[in-house]
Amino acid sequence: MQNTDDSVELGQRIAAARTSKNLSLRQLAERINVTPSLLSQIERGLANPSLNTLRMIAVSLDIPLFSLFTEPANVDKLITRANNRKKIIFPHSNWEYTLLSPDLSGAIEMVLMTIPPHAQSSEIPLSHTGEEIAYVLSGxxxxYLEDSMETLEKGDSVKIPPGSRHMWKNDNSSNADVIFAVTPPDF
Known part of the structure; x- marks a missing residue:
């Protein structure tokens, strides 16, 4: 059988998952009802497992099946350092959005919104396509959500459904900070 890069990568992922669970080749082979020889060939990319065998491997290792086919995430690309965040600052109002997510490539984004004293997000309530969850961090x-007006204090949170008209306002003399998550990203 021809050795392909995909077979080798799949086999290496299976081997890594097996060793992370402290299982020997023989122990996993017994659990999934294949010979240790066949499992060794699968891990070295010399044999292609059936879908049923892959399912049994995933169940035996207590991992999602799809994890055998995906690249492990580069941790450096998942972390956003406090001194390296992307910001949008509106100079005349000191209104600030800080992207807490590393980028906008995923299905969700997290943003810190700093609302300066006596400021509001827009002249009228606006809507966007994403669903939003907001948490008042300070202030x-x-x-203003659809036809209602709600006061939110530190520790309060709210779910804003997709397409709902809303607007944020800070009537106080100090900044208010609101963390929100939006899916899909809409920043």
Missing amino acids: TVTL
Whole structure:
């Protein structure tokens, strides 16, 4: 059988998962009802496992099946350092958005919104396609959501459904900080 890069990578992922669970080749082979020889060939990329065998491997290792086919995440690309965040600052109002997510490539984004004293997010409530969850980290804000007006204080949170008209306002003399997550990214 021809050795392909995909077979080798799959086999290496199986071997890494097996060793991380402290299982010998023989122990895993017994669990999935194949010979140790066949499992060794699969791990070295010399044999291609059936879908059923892959499922049994995933179940025996207590890992999602798809994890055998995906690249492990580069941790450096998942971390956003405090001194290296992307920001949008509106100079005349000191309104600030800080992207807490590393980028906008995923299905969700997290943003820190700093609302300066006596400021609001827009002249009228606006909507966007994403679903939003917001958490008041500090201060007190007024949220205009559809036809209602709600005061949110530190520790309060709110879910804003997709397409809902909303606007944030800070009537106080100090900044208010709101962390929000939006899916899909809409920043």
